[in-house]
Amino acid sequence: MATATATANKKKSVVWDWLTTVDHKKLAILYLVAGTLFFVKAGLMALFIRIQLMVPENDFMTGQVFNELITMHGTIMLFLAVTPLIFGFMNFVIPLQIGARDVAFPFINALGFWIFFFGGLLLSMSWFFGGAPDAGWTAYVPLSTREYAGSGMDFYALGLQVSGFGTLISAINFIVTIINMRAPGMTMMRMPLFCWTGLVASILIVFAFTPLAAGLALLMLDRLFMGQFFTPDMGGNSILWAHIFWIFGHPEVYILVLPAFGIISEVVPAFSHKRLFGYTAMVFATIVIAFLSFMVWVHHMFTIGIGPITNSVFALATMTIAVPTGIKIFNWLFTMWGGKLVFNTAMLCAASFVPTFVLGGITGVMLSMAPVDYLYHDTYFVVAHFHYIIIGGIVFGLLAGLYYWYPKMFGHKLNETLGKIMFWLLYIGFHLTFFIQHILGLIGMPRRVYTYLGGQGWDTMNLVSSVGAFVMGAAIVVLVLNIVYSAFKSERITVSDPWNARTLEWATHTPIPEYNFAQTPQVRSLDPWFYEKVHGEGKMQPAEPLQDIHMPNGSILPFLMSLGLFIWGFGMIMINMDNPIVPPGVVIAIGFIMTFGTMVLHSKEDHGYHIPLEEVKKIEKEVG
Amino acid sequence: MSDHVDVSNGLPANPEKSTIEGKNKFLGMWVFLGGETIMFATFFGTFLGLREGTAGGPTPDELFSLPLVFLMTMFLLTSSLTSVLGIISMKKNNFKAMRMYFLVTVLLGLGFFGCEVYEFWHYNHVGLGYSVSAFASSFYTLVGLHGAHVLFGLGWITTLLVRYWGKGITLANAPKFYSASLYWHFIDVVWVFIFTVVYLLTLGGA
Numbered sequence: 001m002a003t004a005t006a007t008a009n010k011k012k013s014v015v016w017d018w019l020t021t022v023d024h025k026k027l028a029i030l031y032l033v034a035g036t037l038f039f040v041k042a043g044l045m046a047l048f049i050r051i052q053l054m055v056p057e058n059d060f061m062t063g064q065v066f067n068e069l070i071t072m073h074g075t076i077m078l079f080l081a082v083t084p085l086i087f088g089f090m091n092f093v094i095p096l097q098i099g100a101r102d103v104a105f106p107f108i109n110a111l112g113f114w115i116f117f118f119g120g121l122l123l124s125m126s127w128f129f130g131g132a133p134d135a136g137w138t139a140y141v142p143l144s145t146r147e148y149a150g151s152g153m154d155f156y157a158l159g160l161q162v163s164g165f166g167t168l169i170s171a172i173n174f175i176v177t178i179i180n181m182r183a184p185g186m187t188m189m190r191m192p193l194f195c196w197t198g199l200v201a202s203i204l205i206v207f208a209f210t211p212l213a214a215g216l217a218l219l220m221l222d223r224l225f226m227g228q229f230f231t232p233d234m235g236g237n238s239i240l241w242a243h244i245f246w247i248f249g250h251p252e253v254y255i256l257v258l259p260a261f262g263i264i265s266e267v268v269p270a271f272s273h274k275r276l277f278g279y280t281a282m283v284f285a286t287i288v289i290a291f292l293s294f295m296v297w298v299h300h301m302f303t304i305g306i307g308p309i310t311n312s313v314f315a316l317a318t319m320t321i322a323v324p325t326g327i328k329i330f331n332w333l334f335t336m337w338g339g340k341l342v343f344n345t346a347m348l349c350a351a352s353f354v355p356t357f358v359l360g361g362i363t364g365v366m367l368s369m370a371p372v373d374y375l376y377h378d379t380y381f382v383v384a385h386f387h388y389i390i391i392g393g394i395v396f397g398l399l400a401g402l403y404y405w406y407p408k409m410f411g412h413k414l415n416e417t418l419g420k421i422m423f424w425l426l427y428i429g430f431h432l433t434f435f436i437q438h439i440l441g442l443i444g445m446p447r448r449v450y451t452y453l454g455g456q457g458w459d460t461m462n463l464v465s466s467v468g469a470f471v472m473g474a475a476i477v478v479l480v481l482n483i484v485y486s487a488f489k490s491e492r493i494t495v496s497d498p499w500n501a502r503t504l505e506w507a508t509h510t511p512i513p514e515y516n517f518a519q520t521p522q523v524r525s526l527d528p529w530f531y532e533k534v535h536g537e538g539k540m541q542p543a544e545p546l547q548d549i550h551m552p553n554g555s556i557l558p559f560l561m562s563l564g565l566f567i568w569g570f571g572m573i574m575i576n577m578d579n580p581i582v583p584p585g586v587v588i589a590i591g592f593i594m595t596f597g598t599m600v601l602h603s604k605e606d607h608g609y610h611i612p613l614e615e616v617k618k619i620e621k622e623v624g
Numbered sequence: 625m626s627d628h629v630d631v632s633n634g635l636p637a638n639p640e641k642s643t644i645e646g647k648n649k650f651l652g653m654w655v656f657l658g659g660e661t662i663m664f665a666t667f668f669g670t671f672l673g674l675r676e677g678t679a680g681g682p683t684p685d686e687l688f689s690l691p692l693v694f695l696m697t698m699f700l701l702t703s704s705l706t707s708v709l710g711i712i713s714m715k716k717n718n719f720k721a722m723r724m725y726f727l728v729t730v731l732l733g734l735g736f737f738g739c740e741v742y743e744f745w746h747y748n749h750v751g752l753g754y755s756v757s758a759f760a761s762s763f764y765t766l767v768g769l770h771g772a773h774v775l776f777g778l779g780w781i782t783t784l785l786v787r788y789w790g791k792g793i794t795l796a797n798a799p800k801f802y803s804a805s806l807y808w809h810f811i812d813v814v815w816v817f818i819f820t821v822v823y824l825l826t827l828g829g830a
Binding site: 108168169173175179206207209214218221227228233234236237240244596604605 | 644647648651652655656658659660662663665666667670673674676677678679754755756757758759760761762765769779783784787796797800
């Protein structure tokens, strides 16, 4: 373990290096890899779901397996795939964009990743212990209570509790990083929009994941310790869960989509070769969306019977969100207007994001009208709506970001031909799968049913939808092929700025040295890198002399602390198991001691190490 | 970076915020407490929604006794005061006084925690088991979560005291003591709300 002070040059094995790293760039890659694995897993589940629904009265799987698959598909995609992918980009890009050497708390950054990872692992272990959670990703009570749901829901409650804590501390880290670690001259209103959306999404996480933690605690107490929160006979209330869940659940949508907006706001100006239109309005719209996102949760509960006045208030608040979102849409369009457009894969994803997202937004406004929501509710119309937001919005945003930042991350571009094949397959496959589901919903097909009778006019549309899902699957296969192909065949990048872009991350060397910036840059404008290219000398002006650089030490403690939480969570789940081989109390105690013991160990001061000036000069010469 | 601050003429006036690490801890702690507030708010909401749901079990006005709760409040409020005095001593670079005040804080916190254990034992003894009613579950969850926070805070401050018992105040440990005291104040503020919402509101007949 790297506790000694002068460990800068000590050689570490590759595995040990990745287990102990606190470098934001490496953690970003860990996030991306873990997120992609979960994404592929949940994507395969989606394919199984579509196989089952391809023809009427299909017996490809039982209703129970279907329920488990839809629950895990939704849960994994939202908590364990899209969130870490976004965190991967935020981790990699935000410190570079604000001109920092690392995040505010490198240790917490590593801890956040490992806790998320072990939480995801805990949830995934449910398959081997009596079946996955099966009450839908919303886990509505009483379906999910001790009375009706199997042990899968224990894994849901504990797995998400653990991974959610990791997400929370990572978000705190991002907030502090963005507020405290900006380079001189990088005022809040000079920050790239991706930093702004990352900041606002992190604030949303702090205020939305904590109610979720409370809700999951109630569910866990209900299931493991006979809590009576949701049992009406005992004075409980089952609507309570829906409220708590959606107070978290609605902001969650914006937690995911705002960073995607941020990526689009980086990619569109870069490939339009124009500054972002209406920067201030974009920042304002981001903040307004975040504020309103906490005011609309009841629109998920219109049919639960709260009453017309409440429904009206929440319907109006929901419609209001269309206004700041519309501002963003127009700003992207005006950014492209009159620009020197380059339609590579990143830009294709970003540009197609705009109309696709508008479709999802419009169905969102349709759904916000409480009276007609009674018709749409729990039909495929809703499924189509949120997949337009999540795939049409977030996934396309993430892919745009992947193609855009890939050369900075890995030192080579992704292949453009394969990229364009991927884009068109995904774009066509996506609309084929989900557009038709609007109509399926409108003619009455309910969601969350594992099969249906033929002859209701649903057969062809379901077949089309399933075919579309396979086309999307093919697109992801092409993406994976592209990553492998490009790793071997693609031209290595040595210039710092392969896209002729605008923001500070492109001022760093490729590959990026461990310390990012040898000298902290002096920021003189919005789009600082573009400013220096046009008005300056083509490189960032330094804000400090070249000197020894202070870096944090790596540590295995985040890994061990997270492992402790994992063991603790598993011990809690064992309480409900019929035949635990080891007493649950022992397992809980081991996990508990491990977590808190490593915390006590961590209180030992670790001041990191310094990269000496000569070393810095040597590295700069090599990469520059 | 801690080595950039000149400490040859003694510690600066605000040793907890003199380094970038200290500033980061300060802000990070505040943001964390912001999130904690929302989590507690959710449990408060749950309690307020379910407190009428006694389901034939013991009711709150049969159980709650203000003298005990008053004693607990005194313990915790005083401990908050001593932690402030500890931080003031830290800013005056008086390590011995700081150590003493934080030790008193821990002792008062232990007193509070002991009362709470007794309170729960007593309620359970007179028939308010955890699963008796929605009121029971939500009461134990809210107040118990606060108690768990107190316990964590005690462990935190004790660890700091043990770790730095003979070491004096440095720019590295000042932010740690400061964060712990912020957390301790937060626990105290939550207790003020528990005292009001859980105990006074019930006994006051609202």
